[in-house]
Amino acid sequence: xxxxxxxxxxxxxxxxxxxxxxxxxxxxxxxxxxxxxxxxxxxxxxxxxxxxxxxxxxxxxxxxxxxxxxxxxxxxxxxxxxxxxxxxxxxxx
Numbered sequence: 001x002x003x004x005x006x007x008x009x010x011x012x013x014x015x016x017x018x019x020x021x022x023x024x025x026x027x028x029x030x031x032x033x034x035x036x037x038x039x040x041x042x043x044x045x046x047x048x049x050x051x052x053x054x055x056x057x058x059x060x061x062x063x064x065x066x067x068x069x070x071x072x073x074x075x076x077x078x079x080x081x082x083x084x085x086x087x088x089x090x091x092x093x
Contacts, residue, residue: 005040012036012046013084016077026073027056027066033080045083048076 012033018024034053037046056069 008036008040009043009045009084012049013081016049016080019073019077020081026070026077029077030056030069030073045080049073049080052076 015024015029015033015036019026019029030049030053033046033049037043037050037053040046042050052069052072055064056066056073
């Protein structure tokens with residue numbers, strides 16, 4: 001993939017915003033952000049969504065379903081958007 005690190009982070013934040021606005025299904029958005037997380041080498045900023053992306057499928061035998069993950073996905077998306085907004089507003093000051 002020819003995208004640089006900053007562009008991938010921006011894409012992850014955009015996906016999180018789409019999840020929060022209801023444009024993108026939370027589980028689908030989380031899975032997409034999880035892929036970006038892997039491409040970036042598992043940065044701390046995306047670690048929560050990366051972990052949830054892993055947990056939301058294949059763990060039904062432990063009682064974890066995709067639907068159960070939605071509240072945590074929404075929380076992590078909000079955290080990501082807020083953190084990114086904070087960084088960009090500091091950079092513009």
